[in-house]
Amino acid sequence: MAIAGLAATAIVAFIVVVLFISWFSNPPFGWGNAPDQPIPFPHTVHAGPVEEGGHAIQCEFCHRNVTTGAAATVPAVEVCLICHKQVNGANVTPAAEVDPDKHINIQRVLDRHADNNPIDWERVHRVPDHVRFVHEAHIRFLTQGEPETVTLPIGDEKPINLPLEVPEACSVCHGDIAGMAEVQPQDSQSLKMGTCLDCHRENSVSTDCTVCHK
Amino acid sequence: MVVDLDKCTGCQACVVACQAENNIPINTKDYFLQRRAYEWIRIERYWEGEYPNVKARFMPVLCQHCENAPCEPVCPVYATYHNEEGLNVQVYNRCVGTRYCINNCPYQVRMFNYWHPNWPHRMENQLNPDVTVRSRGITEKCTFCVQRIRRGEIQVEARAGQRLDDNRIAAGNYDPACVQACPTSALMFGDLNEPNTAIKPYFDDVNNYPGHHEHERETRGYRLLEEMNTRPSVIYLKKVDQYPLADKGAH
Incomplete structure (x- = not known):
């Protein structure tokens, strides 16, 4: 009897732990959501505002497909080279000001390009394999169309004045990426189906299963 | 969809194409021998007449997307349903693989995934990114290429800058793969x-x-x-045989 009770307790405890981990490792909580990238990429430096030492590059300059297709796409190494062909520490004067810790990552990118070796970026925002998310349609909703004020059930849920600029539109779901040295889904940026459905319902978009599951 | 059997070769x-x-997945000889090979559209072949006076008849059979679909009421988890556009939809992530729908389908067009889908090395690079790779143990079937319908809708919306109604698929902007390939x-x-x-x-x-x-119909439709x-x-659409067999055989 005692053994059966112990076994039952162990099984229940196991199930509880598994459910606990799987629930909290999903995007709004984000256990293990910021994987180590092969080369650190600080969005603060690239996309951050100029006043804070960033370069304010537009999102769609690197994520080129985001306004035209389903996937936002991670840029090829050649896209890094558009800037880093020049910004590589070689023409900093005087040469003593080159910070080796800072430039070692740029040198890695240049090496990858020289070796014809793509960078295996780790995916951060992941939806399950049976979900098909189209960036283009969502960007279009947020950046084009009639001016209106909407409250979307994602992020901080403040009223948003449409239409937005593209980088602001990205921030609605992805948060302030330009302020993140290491990209990670933040609190309340859920990638769960309930969030998708809430938003689709509020904006009278179709909630047919085949819109996302094909 | 309309299938003109007079044109089918x-x-x-x-x-x-499908x-x-x-x-x-690629249907291997093993799968056929096990009777577990599957296709979403199949060509049924019938022989008419006796050798040497013989003719082959072909009929492509795909999911009929029935308005009174027998597969739908038997699903215990609501994985198959009718959407506003009249498509008979199979939701793979809801399906638990009871196979009731397969047994209730009179056309035998619902297929059960008996095996984990795999492709020869590097062949997985040709997979269509718009379509889910279904796992083992679920039912799947023709969707009338719903991914193309959705893509067509998005293209129309992007071009016109307006939203389409739920019940309008953008005809003329897409064709299913089988129609395109025919x-x-x-x-x-x-x-x-x-x-x-x-x-x-x-x-x-x-x-x-x-x-x-039926005999009063003006077209060859059935x-x-x-x-x-x-x-x-x-x-x-019925086949119109210009040179019918003189002696109709046993079949």
Whole structure:
């Protein structure tokens, strides 16, 4: 009897732990959501505002497909080279000001390009394999169309004045990426189906299963 | 969809196109021997007459997207349902693999995934990114290439800058892969919710003369297993044989 009770307790405890981990490792909580990238990429430096030492590059300059297709796409190494062909520490004067810790990552990118070796970026925002998310349609909703004020059930849920600029539109779901040295889904940026459905319902978009599951 | 059997040559281009478009695993000899090979559209072959006086008849059979679909009420988890556009939808992530729907389908077009899908090395690079790779143990079937319908919708919306109604699929902006691949245009596709679709007259004709009034129809249209009243959304046009066999054989 005692053994059966112990076994039952162990099984229940196991199930509880598994459910606990799987629930909290999903995007709004984000256990293990910021994987180590092969080369650190600080969005603060690239996309951050100029006043804070960033370069304010537009999102769609690197994520080129985001306004035209389903996937936002991670840029090829050649896209890094558009800037880093020049910004590589070689023409900093005087040469003593080159910070080796800072430039070692740029040198890695240049090496990858020289070796014809793509960078295996780790995916951060992941939806399950049976979900098909189209960036283009969502960007279009947020950046084009009639001016209106909407409250979307994602992020901080403040009223948003449409239409937005593209980088602001990205921030609605992805948060302030330009302020993140290491990209990670933040609190309340859920990638769960309930969030998708809430938003689709509020904006009278179709909630047919085949819109996302094909 | 309208299938003109008079034009069908049984070339199987639709089968290959479907397999490529919808990430259907390669059916090996083993799978056929186990009777576990599956295709979303298949060419049924019938022989007419006795050798040497013989003719082959072909009939492409795909999910009929029935209006009274027998597969839908038997699903315990609501994985198959009818959407506003009239498509019979299979939601793979809801399906638990009871196979009730397969057994209740009179056309045998629902397929069960007996094996984990795999492709030869590097062949997985040709998978269609718009279509889910279905895991083992679920039912799958023809979707009328719903991923193309959705893509067509998005393209129309992007071009027109307006949102389409839920019940309007953007006809003319897409074709299912089988229709696109058919070399003789034996397959025709359209949206019955649109007033001026090329396939509409066939459906009107068949709907106007149901059942015993079949001989009064003006077109060659008929539905498969019409007496079961499943009201399929696929209409077949009879073959017109210019040179019929002199001696109709045993079949």
